[in-house]
Amino acid sequence: MASYVEVSVSGFEEFNRAVAEHPGKTIFAYFSGSKDAGGKSWCPDCVQAEPVVREGLKHVSEGCVFIYCQVGEKSDWKDPNNDFRKKLKITAVPTLLKYGTPQKLVESECLQENLVEMLFSED
Numbered sequence: 563m564a565s566y567v568e569v570s571v572s573g574f575e576e577f578n579r580a581v582a583e584h585p586g587k588t589i590f591a592y593f594s595g596s597k598d599a600g601g602k603s604w605c606p607d608c609v610q611a612e613p614v615v616r617e618g619l620k621h622v623s624e625g626c627v628f629i630y631c632q633v634g635e636k637s638d639w640k641d642p643n644n645d646f647r648k649k650l651k652i653t654a655v656p657t658l659l660k661y662g663t664p665q666k667l668v669e670s671e672c673l674q675e676n677l678v679e680m681l682f683s684e685d
Contacts, residue, residue, distance in 0.1 A: 565624035572596060572632040574645035580629050581661060588626045589661035590682065592672075593652055595639065596632040604636045611656040611672035618678035629661075660684075 567587075569580045581589060592615050595605030603609050619628060633639050633646050633655055646652045652659075658681060659666035665684070671677050 566619065566622045566626040566628050568628045568630065570630045570632075573634060574649070577629065577631045577646075580627075580631075584627045588623065589629060590622065590626060591629040591631055591659055591661050593631050593633050593646065593655050593657045593659075595636065595655050596634050603632075605655050607669055607672070608656045611658075614673055614675055614678055615656070615658055617675065618682050621679050621683040623683075 567584070569583075571577050571580050577591070592612075594608040594612065595603040597603045603612075622628065633652075634644075638644060639646075639655065641647075654669045656672045657666055657668050658672050658678065660681060665681055667674075667677055667681055
């Protein structure tokens, strides 16, 4: 049913590779705290936001790419020299963004269905 491509990555290098593999595509990226072996993220907001973001994916245009990116363990994430912070200017998780644009939702904004739907459906 999905008319978009989903890629799951972990870490900054994998994220960059995933972006490079989809030139010319509209890319949405969701950044979340990494999950443990049981599939639970250390980030409680990420756990709450994920179902809202997944629901919002119904509104993504055909041919888009959705990258689900785990940013690492909490200690890695809190490092001010973290590549996500320095190179992508991501200040918090969860963050949902339209890659290459200023459009992004941060933390509690990712829990608001209307905002998530708007981000995914805007051209």
